[in-house]
Amino acid sequence: MPVVAPGPDSVEPLIEKVRGYNPDADVALIRAAYELAAEAHREQKRDNGDPYITHPLAVADILAGYRLDEASLATALLHDVIEDTGVSRAALEKKFGAEVANLVDGVTKLTRLELQSDRTKQAENFGKLVLAMSKDIRVLLVKLADRLHNMRTLHYVPQAPRRQRIARETMEIYAPLAERIGMESVKTELQTLAFAQLDPEAYESIQARLNFLRGQGADVIEEVREELGRVCNDQGVTVLEVTGREKSPYSIWEKMQRRNVQFEQLSDIMAFRIVVPAREACYTALGAVHAAYPVIAGRFKDYISTPKANGYQSLHTGVTLREPRNQKIEVQIRTAEMQAVAENGVAAHWLYKQGGAAAKAAQRFPWVQDLKEILENSTLDEFLENTKLALYQDQVFCFTPKGQLIQLPRGATPVDFAYAVHSQIGDTCVGAKVNGRLMPLRHELQNGDQVEIMTSRGGTPSPQWERFVVTGKARARIRRYVQAQQRQQNRDAGRAALAKAFRQEGLDGSEKMLEPALKVLKLAALEDLYVGVGNGNISPKDVVFAAYPELRQAPRAPRMMPALPSRGTARPGSGGVNLPVTGLVPGMAIHYAGCCHPVPGDRIVGIVATGKGVTIHTRECPTLESFSATPERFIDVDWDPSATEPPSGGWKAGKGEGYTGRVSVIADNEPRSIANVTNAISKQEGDIVNLRIVNRQADFFEIMVDVEVRDLRQLINVIASLRAAPGVHQVERARG
Template identity: 45%
Template structure:
């Protein structure tokens, strides 16, 4: 662990103007606050933030970042507050610490929700100041280095999985490849211990048996380039175990079949020398077609620049060679942090584009599962390059389609997409794009994202935007139904209902606004009686039960059951009075009532069969129907009107599928009997708004 004076000296070596007293105070503060706390390794807890601060000094970051690293766990793990941090170290440090700190209120959430909320807060803070990410990555890297001290294997695997899915990709996206590789190495060891052991064992054998082969190849490359008049440095190494394992999995090959295990790096003096070295290598050794990548003319989003090629060396050995300048190498290994000059106000280019996309995903994601899925898509996929007709370059994940391209350009363009030209030719929207494709998006202001696009888009930004649009459209349509039902409810209230009464009702029902009220009614999330009472308090006190169909208790009686035996109507077939029914009684459970033609009955259920029939007073059963509506304004309202005219209460309404020009809905209706349900289906089939209606 770094001592106090060692840490301060490190900072002063590269930043003589740093506030030495403030750095000392931050070191003492974290030691005092963490006190006698211990890590799983048995070391004092404060050793962790000190080591994280040490990693930040390796990157020569400003003093605010160093102090943030020292204090990053104090709010989460001690009695310190953000207000304390601000009072002692200033507003900027307090904001950075808050960005890195996890929310305490999420500790009671389920694991996925907790991870998603952490990620959501972290991404939002990171969008305001990228130094939050730099501290967080160093924090995670040090935690991974000490992960083996945690005794619980499940906890180790959970942390390793989160590192592999979120933090290693984030390190890659800001160009911090050194961090990324070490995180992947340590996470791989926990997640795939057998594969890790096998691959590292094979690499050790290669090192013992190669007889200095790596050094010999590096020397041959250097000599060839020296003869061409180029002054270069050449180094060689085996590829990392995780990189080899990933290649084995992608290509479905064994370790022996992975031919390019060795990689060599050529460091030149200038960019022109990079291309000269490439030409020399390609004329000296045969290069492998399809393996050349020029990241000098088209850098990666994270600023990575290098030439990549693969050569066939002696004895048909394949080797990968990367060619770059020294400045490029420094940037490539430590990315954004390598040229972070925050005090001068210089923010690195390219650090905000993909970050803006991530923030859009945060805003558009509906729940924890979606947020994690979309974020992983956004930060961890191989890239292709595609161009707009005006020559603007866009990097996209491999497998992206014109719809992904449109959303990458702008969310509004993606939403208005109706067609696309790829390299001047009209192509289907589901067409995968290739490197170098020129994509022209055809749009219409009347267009909306289609649910079917989720079947082929691959970017997290596109998926999040499509899902959000579909949800908003569905909500608007359900609210339209609710508005029509509201008119019927209001007509039963002994008063004229105006805007004032509706506003008061919204407040009494603790809803956001009038639209939320209509949605709640349309989605059957609120009873008619509750709406009436909210509109005119006290109006339902003397109401006869028969006046309030929605509040009637189900009066289902079944013949053939022993008195007092519990039963329930099966969810799979939704039997209603008039159906021929049968009962299934399982050991230790009540009786489940099925329609005689239910598919579940043919699945060989281990239960006693009972011959049952409906009682005379049975009413209020729920039948389920599927209605295919034309996708046009007013269609849902017309269907709701049919239900209202036939005195059928909506218990549940779900949009199950959209495929232009149709929307398919599943509806649970409270009906009197089979004849009542049949009349409703007949009325639906007679409607111009309905393409098809059937009972499920």
């Protein structure tokens, strides 16, 4: 009777492959996982019409190619059963144990693939992956194998938008993740497959040119390969292998875009790899190659003495071939062990037979913990943005004063360095020395810089840092702090505004009386109420009516608007006697400093100027340092409540009757942004007396706004309202 070969949905080829590298493997676990998956997916088909079980089998086969353990292969076979079938996590744990159940749960997608076009769902899905792989890096290996097989069969997906979305997600997230754990071959294949979907015209163009070059010089790679071997052997270097290859279509296209050149102008379409027995031989082979060929300046990189974050080690150089070719090529020199790590990354030296290896493997990649911290410090909307910042990096290598190596993306600053060392150091950073010299925090670090971070116990992140940091971890921490500060300011402003509103009505505004208002306004807690009032989303009067609904129907006697209080000599040149500040001689001329724009509520000080009267500054004004040599000019003053507080009926600042506060606003460079800013100010009854655009970029602009207000409390309300306005990213009280 003839032997029937196993079909594509049989588990036997996988089991034979596993036995080939691990004769003692627990094949019963793999077979049981296959049987459950085959039964669970029995009624399902792939887009090409194949039984669905062929996909889990293909994922497991990819992982077996990396010689992974039985738990990883069982996870690959079961990775879709929770999501797509009625099998529960508890059932998996009961049948296969906690290890496999945890791995499957970590890989499981939150929703069906076709429902994940929403950006928030994508962020949730990827956030779950980050949390899972921070505990066990095998989750990422299974996920990458899953994505690789889906990309290999993506052309069967009938809907073009769905193909585009999957390809874009692969290019932005999964290919960089493969690179970060050193799986170069997986990264290259994912990029090539995604590139063919995202820009088929460019892909076909580059492929056509590569095919033409192959036809023009089919023997070039073989000739150069043999020549490099002879060059090394002539210098006494034992060569294990010399290989030549063309660069991938995507890497060629990406270099064309980065350098802004045409295909014909690229000098290193071909790359050659020399594999030698030992680390020392790498440098001997490098000397032989440099002695034999002209070297291309600026192309040498030593990743052996300074490995990449993913463990990659190799020497890279660029040389020009001898005449008549005169062709520029890239040469990589490494050992066999380095080659295994370069191709397979973390899977090249798998240690899961030893206890605790999963945790050790995760610890080898501190960037996984960085991604976890980004997830904890970001909203879901910000998470993907910050993740891409963390994944796409052309790195620079810097050192702490004690010699610790810190790897950062190119363009990183001392603030990025501080957060890379430790989050607390970043939060309390106040200055930095680069190579012994005090440098600005926005200084761009270079390879080999020694960076010393100066911290202060009371130091806090500055909102300005977000303009120049480049790492996702730093940006997430800064945004978290700024948002917490804004919430605190809004909470305090809202509490004060409510107290004032209830006081003016002669009503009890205690927290006990506010609790019924929460239900009416559909809020969960008092803090949310205070914040809503503080940022201008809720009117204090609405809260009063929510707490005392009978007031809505009660007839109210018309309230006469009281006369505005005389501002006396509140403006230069006036001669009245009701001074708005105490501590001065009646009739004395006073001016408000244009460097700090004091308003009632600020802590102030007076500076005497001969023939000009007194200039009022805030006590925090930097200009006061210039008067430190003449302390006799300082006058202790304060705001006069009777002159600055409006009567109980209130009054609106405007027409010269208020005080000018200056605010800096950074907003999207869009047509409605200015309208949103002015509407937010008018919402708090502020009067704009001047507005000036001081910086305009392609995507944002910065404006200075002078707003006439009654006091500091109203200015804080204006700032809070601006921060809540659509398209506004940053609002600060400005000086100068």
